[in-house]
Amino acid sequence: MLIVDEMHLVLNDSQRTGAIVSIAQICKEFIAFIGTLIKDKKSEKLLKWYKMLVKYTINIDNYLIAQNAVITKLLKSPARVKEVSIEIKKKEWKNLISSEDIELYERVTYRKFGGLKDDNAKMDEHDFYQSTNIAYKICNQKMVEKTKDLLIEKKPKKGTNHVMMIANSYNHQQELTRMLLEDNYNIKLTKDDILLVANKQPKNFIEGILYLDSPDLTNDTVSSKKINDYKVVVTYLSSTTVAGYNLSRLGNIVTSYYTGNIGDKEQVKQRVNRTGQERTIVVKDGKDEKNILEIGLYKIWTGILEWAKNNESTTFDHKNALAQVKG
Numbered sequence: 001m002l003i004v005d006e007m008h009l010v011l012n013d014s015q016r017t018g019a020i021v022s023i024a025q026i027c028k029e030f031i032a033f034i035g036t037l038i039k040d041k042k043s044e045k046l047l048k049w050y051k052m053l054v055k056y057t058i059n060i061d062n063y064l065i066a067q068n069a070v071i072t073k074l075l076k077s078p079a080r081v082k083e084v085s086i087e088i089k090k091k092e093w094k095n096l097i098s099s100e101d102i103e104l105y106e107r108v109t110y111r112k113f114g115g116l117k118d119d120n121a122k123m124d125e126h127d128f129y130q131s132t133n134i135a136y137k138i139c140n141q142k143m144v145e146k147t148k149d150l151l152i153e154k155k156p157k158k159g160t161n162h163v164m165m166i167a168n169s170y171n172h173q174q175e176l177t178r179m180l181l182e183d184n185y186n187i188k189l190t191k192d193d194i195l196l197v198a199n200k201q202p203k204n205f206i207e208g209i210l211y212l213d214s215p216d217l218t219n220d221t222v223s224s225k226k227i228n229d230y231k232v233v234v235t236y237l238s239s240t241t242v243a244g245y246n247l248s249r250l251g252n253i254v255t256s257y258y259t260g261n262i263g264d265k266e267q268v269k270q271r272v273n274r275t276g277q278e279r280t281i282v283v284k285d286g287k288d289e290k291n292i293l294e295i296g297l298y299k300i301w302t303g304i305l306e307w308a309k310n311n312e313s314t315t316f317d318h319k320n321a322l323a324q325v326k327g
Helices: 015-026 043-050 063-075 090-095 099-108 125-151 170-182 219-223 262-269 303-310 318-326
Strands: 002-004 030-032 080-087 163-167 194-197 210-212 232-236 252-256 280-285 288-301
Touching (some): 099 125, 125 163, 125 303, 170 194, 170 232
Parallel strands (some): 080 288, 163 252, 194 210
16 A cells, blocks of 8 residues: 655655556555645646546546546445446347348448448448447347346345436436336336436326436435435436436436546446445355345446447547547
């Protein structure tokens, strides 16, 4: 372990800073002490240190997200996260979308992602938009099915199997909600089973569905009947939407791989994995049984979404995503 006192002395670019940072990078742990972290209003000097504290890629444009992670780290629960990446194989597409959609996808998408376009051919923004939209359309049905599969799994020893679904936008949130209600796969959900997280009445509002901007859905608030015990909460990614909500009553997360800010992606997952999370499962350990605090994180993808899967720890929009796809 490395202990650094008076950390403000190792922020400027210097031989001393370089040496200390190099030592910190090879240590299993380091602790830094400081009374006044920033003395000259140049907080970007912390970037080199923040890079060692988070698992995702940060740069000068998004390093403040890491600062938030440092401040909020103690609020996270000790639950382990069982992360599962679920690929939908191309042979399954015919059961999920129309033949016209499949033909369009193949026409505008590179062969390496299941299309028919030569990998060295030009793919413009419109092609990319069409390709990813169809891929997400395929994922929608599987996201709904996975959510319902989780709801009927054996109940954990403590906590719930209830699900937070993460959509990509307002419209995607509404689309997934309608599919949850209309699809009879495994179980039938009603409007009383579903809660939407939104800071205003959603477009194409589904009458009878409750929406809240900062829901406090915890084991305590449910047991005291301050809020219904919703089986599914559908939220979405956006840095300009809601903040401060708690969904620790839920035990699973179902999502896909999206463009957007890495900070939004990390923060929304922490709505479930935080203090108060009680989902406990029993696992075999030889002849003994162990109680494990665990939540499930299921990421569903197909085709061209492989680029987002391989770059999920990066902040990107459609333009630089397209550049990565071409590369």
